[in-house]
Amino acid sequence: MLNNYRYTAAERFMRYVQVDTQSDPHSRTQPSTPTQKDLSLILVEELKAIGVADAHLDDFGYVYATIPSNTEKKVPVICFCSHVDTAPDCSGSNVKPILHKAYAGQDIILPDDRTQVLRMEEYPYLQQLKGNDLITASGLTLLGSDDKAGVAEIMDLANYLCTHPDVKHGTIKILFTPDEEVGRGTDKADLQKLGADYAYTLDGGEKGDLEDETFSADGVKVTINGVSAHPGYAKDKMVNALKIAGQILGALPKDRLAPEATEGRRGFIHPVNISGSAEQCEIEFIIRDFETPGLKKKEDFLRTLVEETVRVFPKAGFEFQVTEQYRNMKEVLDVHPNVISFAKEAITRAGLEVKMESIRGGTDGSRLSFMGLPCPNLFTGMQAIHSKLEYISVQDMEKAVETLVHLVQVWEEKS
Numbered sequence: 001m002l003n004n005y006r007y008t009a010a011e012r013f014m015r016y017v018q019v020d021t022q023s024d025p026h027s028r029t030q031p032s033t034p035t036q037k038d039l040s041l042i043l044v045e046e047l048k049a050i051g052v053a054d055a056h057l058d059d060f061g062y063v064y065a066t067i068p069s070n071t072e073k074k075v076p077v078i079c080f081c082s083h084v085d086t087a088p089d090c091s092g093s094n095v096k097p098i099l100h101k102a103y104a105g106q107d108i109i110l111p112d113d114r115t116q117v118l119r120m121e122e123y124p125y126l127q128q129l130k131g132n133d134l135i136t137a138s139g140l141t142l143l144g145s146d147d148k149a150g151v152a153e154i155m156d157l158a159n160y161l162c163t164h165p166d167v168k169h170g171t172i173k174i175l176f177t178p179d180e181e182v183g184r185g186t187d188k189a190d191l192q193k194l195g196a197d198y199a200y201t202l203d204g205g206e207k208g209d210l211e212d213e214t215f216s217a218d219g220v221k222v223t224i225n226g227v228s229a230h231p232g233y234a235k236d237k238m239v240n241a242l243k244i245a246g247q248i249l250g251a252l253p254k255d256r257l258a259p260e261a262t263e264g265r266r267g268f269i270h271p272v273n274i275s276g277s278a279e280q281c282e283i284e285f286i287i288r289d290f291e292t293p294g295l296k297k298k299e300d301f302l303r304t305l306v307e308e309t310v311r312v313f314p315k316a317g318f319e320f321q322v323t324e325q326y327r328n329m330k331e332v333l334d335v336h337p338n339v340i341s342f343a344k345e346a347i348t349r350a351g352l353e354v355k356m357e358s359i360r361g362g363t364d365g366s367r368l369s370f371m372g373l374p375c376p377n378l379f380t381g382m383q384a385i386h387s388k389l390e391y392i393s394v395q396d397m398e399k400a401v402e403t404l405v406h407l408v409q410v411w412e413e414k415s
Contacts, residue, residue: 002402008159009401010394013152014097014135016042017144022092023085023182030188031061031085031178039084039151043176046155051162052174060188061178067161068171075170075415078408079196079373080157081364082150082203083180086142089386096138099394103134108391110139116388123391125206125383133394143390145382150202151176153380153397157404169408170415175199177364183325186367198339199375200407201365207396208352209379210343212333214359214366215267216292217325220285220299222248222306225317228279239315241281245274248283248309257298265290265358269298290328290358326362329369329376336374342414343376346407350399378403 019039024032031037040057047055047065055065061084069075086092100108105126108118116139120126137143154174161167173196177185180203204211226241249271255261259268267289274283287298303320310318333339344354365375381396 001398002160002405005160007156007398007401009152009156009397010133010135012046012155013145013148013392013397014099016148016152017095017097017137020093020095021085021144022088023179025088025182030184032182032184033085036061036085036178040176040178043084043151043155047158047174050159052158055174058190062189063174063176064194065158065174066171067158067169067174069169070165071168071170071412073170073412073415075412076197077171077173077195078411079173079175079194079199080154080404081175081177081199081201081368081375082154083147083177083185083364084151085178085181086144086148087146087181087386090142090388091140092142092144095141095144097143098136098138100134100136103129103132105130108134108136110136110388113139113388118384118389118391123384123389129393129396132396134391135394136391137388139388142386142388143392145380145390145392146385147180147203147380147382149380149382149392149397149400153202153400153404156401160401160405161408167405167409168412170412172408180364185364186371189368189371191368191371191373196373198336199365199368199373200343201363201368201375201377202380202400203363203365204357204377204379205382206355207379207381207399208347208355209357210340210347210354211357211359211377212340213290213330214326214328214362215288215290216295216328217362218287218295218299219323219325220287220302221321221323222283222285222302223319223321224248224276224281224283224310225319226279226281226313227315228277238278239313240278241276241316242278244310244313244316245276245281245283248306249274251305251309257301267294267298269302286325288360292327292331326366327370329366332369332374333376338414339374339376342410343378343407345410346403349406349410350403352399352403
């Protein structure tokens with residue numbers, strides 16, 4: 001605990017989640033939804049009220065802010081980053097946050113849909129949260145802790161540093177991004193303007209978690225070209241691209257190389273969308289592996305499967321397009337060991353056990369790392385994200401803030 005400090009993270013969080021900021025994967029605007037800026041404008045005004053004078057929102061929905069250095073040492077510039085958008089998987093409109101004081105281990109029935117029940121046997125992390133104050137939604141929406149918890153914790157860090165000038169630190173940058181949930185969180189980020197040397201995203205889960213590794217990721221689009229004919233006169237003429245696509249999907253492994261059949265460090269080939277007609281059909285895949293060379297192996301496997309399926313239909317053809325999505329940030333972070341070691345020290349100073357985790361997904365930190373800003377991911381406390389049973393512990397949020405305060409001091413001390 002920070003001595004005699006009244007944390008503001010939970011109070012801020014409960015206000016922020018009531019602003020609908022769902023992003024839209026089908027929109028081509030930046031940000032993908034204008035409502036994301038509603039929260040960003042609130043954050044800018046609150047930062048200015050705290051004393052962060054240069055806080056501002058740009059046209060693309062990014063919030064930039066600076067807490068100036070208060071030390072004579074030359075300290076690397078550290079950025080803390082979270083995203084304001086929530087996932088389109090589950091409604092984020094009219095979120096009603098509920099504070100459950102002193103959780104005792106009981107089932108929590110959410111009042112607006114009593115079929116939504118938070119049970120310890122289904123969410124065993126709750127065992128560690130007995131006695132804590134929990135925040136949930138009301139049962140009809142997600143809560144939005146992914147990633148408004150991170151936003152609120154960074155805001156509380158700013159509040160703490162501005163009200164405790166005796167805490168020595170270098171220049172601190174704040175970056176709030178839009179559209180992380182639809183894979184475009186860093187598309188318009190201006191790293192030159194940001195001016196940071198290293199960064200940390202706050203987008204992780206259990207207290208003590210430190211994530212330095214993500215999947216490497218590619219997208220694959222397979223286009224099947226069939227032959228169209230009037231169905232009444234199609235004998236020996238039509239080649240139905242949809243049926244070929246169905247055979248390709250049916251030939252994919254069931255017990256391996258699939259998200260539903262893998263865990264830990266095993267990657268996968270995952271069809272995410274199919275569209276088209278008898279003449280032409282497209283299948284979209286995502287390919288994931290912790291080892292970047294493993295992507296090529298999986299793509300070669302998929303290409304061979306497609307070739308062998310299409311070969312049976314001499315008049316058919318296919319196109320195979322690979323698009324790089326993001327890479328495992330560990331490839332960058334291993335070259336900058338202080339970014340991880342200083343985070344471990346801060347977590348330990350906060351009285352927590354460090355738990356190194358690998359993300360079976362990606363974060364803004366993945367892309368930022370390869371854009372020249374090494375960026376691991378720190379815990380926020382968020383749990384059961386993207387669902388109506390999403391919850392978070394107030395005390396976990398406060399531990400996240402405490403960790404950040406220690407982290408800026410570690411960087412200053414060791415510079």
